[in-house]
Amino acid sequence: ATTHFGFRQVDKEQKVSMVADVFHSVADKYDVMNDLMSFGVHRAWKLFTRECSGVKVGDRVLDIAGGTGDITALMSKRVGPTGQVVLADINASMLKVGKAKLRDRGVVGNIDFVQANAEALPFPSNYFDVITIAFGLRNVTEKSNALASMLRVLKPGGRLLVLEFSKPQYGWLNKVYDTYSFKLLPKMGELVANDSESYQYLAESIRMHPDQDTLAQMMRDVGFDEVSYFNLSGGIVALHRGYKF
Numbered sequence: 001a002t003t004h005f006g007f008r009q010v011d012k013e014q015k016v017s018m019v020a021d022v023f024h025s026v027a028d029k030y031d032v033m034n035d036l037m038s039f040g041v042h043r044a045w046k047l048f049t050r051e052c053s054g055v056k057v058g059d060r061v062l063d064i065a066g067g068t069g070d071i072t073a074l075m076s077k078r079v080g081p082t083g084q085v086v087l088a089d090i091n092a093s094m095l096k097v098g099k100a101k102l103r104d105r106g107v108v109g110n111i112d113f114v115q116a117n118a119e120a121l122p123f124p125s126n127y128f129d130v131i132t133i134a135f136g137l138r139n140v141t142e143k144s145n146a147l148a149s150m151l152r153v154l155k156p157g158g159r160l161l162v163l164e165f166s167k168p169q170y171g172w173l174n175k176v177y178d179t180y181s182f183k184l185l186p187k188m189g190e191l192v193a194n195d196s197e198s199y200q201y202l203a204e205s206i207r208m209h210p211d212q213d214t215l216a217q218m219m220r221d222v223g224f225d226e227v228s229y230f231n232l233s234g235g236i237v238a239l240h241r242g243y244k245f
């Protein structure tokens with residue numbers, strides 16, 4: 001069975017190991033590159049995600065594909081000592097960087113770190129109040145399996161928030177964005193992280209990811225209710241939200 005890794009057609013197993021290579025390779029420079037590439041705006045997108053999640057004191061939150069822990073940190077502050085945040089990621093290098101960063105910042109006490117694949121979440125059913133996946137779904141091979149797994153571990157009344165690159169909503173923005181991502185991004189990756197290939201994959205994987213309405217329908221198809229989305233920065237990024245009832 002084949003799928004795609006960026007614009008390349010690859011076997012499904014191949015994709016898993018290629019995605020693993022990308023994130024082992026970028027882990028150490030990941031945060032710096034995020035700030036550079038998005039001009040810091042990713043921080044606002046993540047804050048918006050928390051505010052749209054309706055998360056409250058005492059909640060249980062899963063931050064899947066949590067990587068270096070930005071969303072986990074925001075959630076940890078909100079749920080407080082009676083709540084719990086699980087940062088789960090498939091990649092040991094990303095988890096290691098995330099763990100070290102959160103400890104350095106004193107964001108501790110209510111966080112667990114788990115190495116897990118979004119397609120087969122190792123948690124009890126009906127467990128979490130809120131699940132977030134930020135810039136992660138794009139890298140998952142079987143997206144519907146992952147969405148179904150998230151639905152299973154959500155409590156009835158719980159919410160999934162998917163923050164992901166999406167389709168810019170204006171023609172002119174599309175043009176600027178194309179030039180930026182195919183010409184500048186790989187160069188920045190080369191200069192800062194000595195790794196242009198990973199950033200080439202980033203640009204390609206964004207183009208291959210389902211657009212706003214397609215992703216919303218995928219969420220409905222696996223059983224999410226009241227699915228809606230917000231376009232952020234002109235649709236460069238979209239935040240999808242769905243409920244389990």
Ligand code: SAM
Binds near residue numbers: 139
């Ligand atoms: N959520 C963080 C953020 O917003 O900064 C990190 C996003 S990073 C672009 C994508 C993360 O998804 C990586 O840490 C990668 O290891 C993880 N990932 C990729 N495939 C995954 C999978 N199948 N299950 C869980 N995590 C996965």
